[in-house]
Amino acid sequence: MKNVIFIDFEPLTLQRVNTFCIDKLIKRKIHVEVWNMSQYFNYNDMKFVDKIETKYLHSILNLQDLQNNIDRIGVSNSVFVIECPDNWVNRHFFKLLKKKNCYTIKIVLFYNAFVKINNLNKIVRITPRRFVLFIKYRTFYYLYALYKIIYHFRSYDLVMSTGSHPCDVSVNHPDFEQYKEALNRQEVKRKYAVFLDQYLTQHPDELHFWKQDLSALTKIYLDKMNAFFSALEEKWGIEIIIAAHPKSNYANDAFNGRDIIKYQTVSLVKDAQYVISQGSSSFCFPILFGKPFLLVSEYIYQQIDVGLINLQKIATICGKKIFNIDKDDTDHLEYPTPVNEKGREIYIYNNLTSKKSENKKNIDIFVDTFESVNQSPDR
Helix, strand or coil: CCEEEEEECCCCEHHHHHHCCHHHHHHCCCEEEEEECCCCCCCCCCCCCCECCCCCEEECCCHHHHHHHHHHHCCCCEEEEEECCCCHHHHHHHHHHHHCCCCEEEEECCHHHCCCCCHHHHHHCCCHHHHHHHHHHHHHHHHHHHHHHHHCCCCCCEEEECCCCCCCEECCCHHHHHHHHHCCCCCCCCCEEEEECCCCCCCHHHHHCCCCCCHHHHHHHHHHHHHHHHHHHHHHCCEEEEEECCCCCCCCCCCCCCCEEECCHHHHHHCCCCEEECCCHHHHHHHHHCCCEEEEECCCHHHCHHHHHHHHHHHHHHCCCEEECCCCCHHHCCCCECCCHHHHHHHHHHHCCCCCCCCCCHHHHHHHHHHHHHHCCCC
């Protein structure tokens, strides 16, 4: 095997490098390139505080540039890992990849972040704006399906995924691998609870994908959360630390002097007394470590359809009630408990890993899969 090409709609960040084991692939003597197409996909203007530059990163500005780079690298000994939305807007991109006979792979590592919204939820939450968006989405969905039939292509030759998501190859959620690595680390003696931050009101995906700009509500949101944290600290005598979202860029005093720590969520949860979460995908950590946890919501969070439904899904699986900061009284709030073993197992195998992959590492699964593709007679 010679080449593994990651084509990404986001700028390259440290999180991306770790998620897709890029440095580990390079150590295995695999030629890796990351083609940053954020400008083509209109994602270059979003704020990423931890963008990185490296020798294997290439900026692709348009489809002609993409075609030139495909010709440069060649397709006979290359696989192309596609990390961008598969939809009508990007139809020319996917059509070009198939025209050039690129072997394309989709790696779904965050299946627990995807939420299927049933018809009842759609009806209950219907508004004129949501109805228009729904009609628009379904129209383009069927147009894209027809487009693929007319031009005889499918977006991916192979799908790798976590949990119970339909796929050709099973892999592990990156958080599951972090959990296994953290099990034997020395315990921190500090007594604290941890809040799993989602960078709510400022997350770039909310604006880019869901067209919801909540930034004007940031101060209101932070004031409410800080008041809630203060009430819990007074009630149970345990300080609260913020496990900041990787894309966040908070001012030091955003949480009234509480510690704001990025890239250490797994360690923070492992040694926490209890965990506070909304619908964060990092919610898997308190489940994996068997930690007591609170599920919380408030008015602003309830405006995010996918986030709220994901939170409700978690609550159902774990047999938990959602504490509403705006309505419920902390005086009557009982100390949190962990999820029961049945709920824990359901969540893990539905979202994070599988019986096929749980005892393997993603880097080994990636290498084996990429090599098998290149050794196929069709290649």
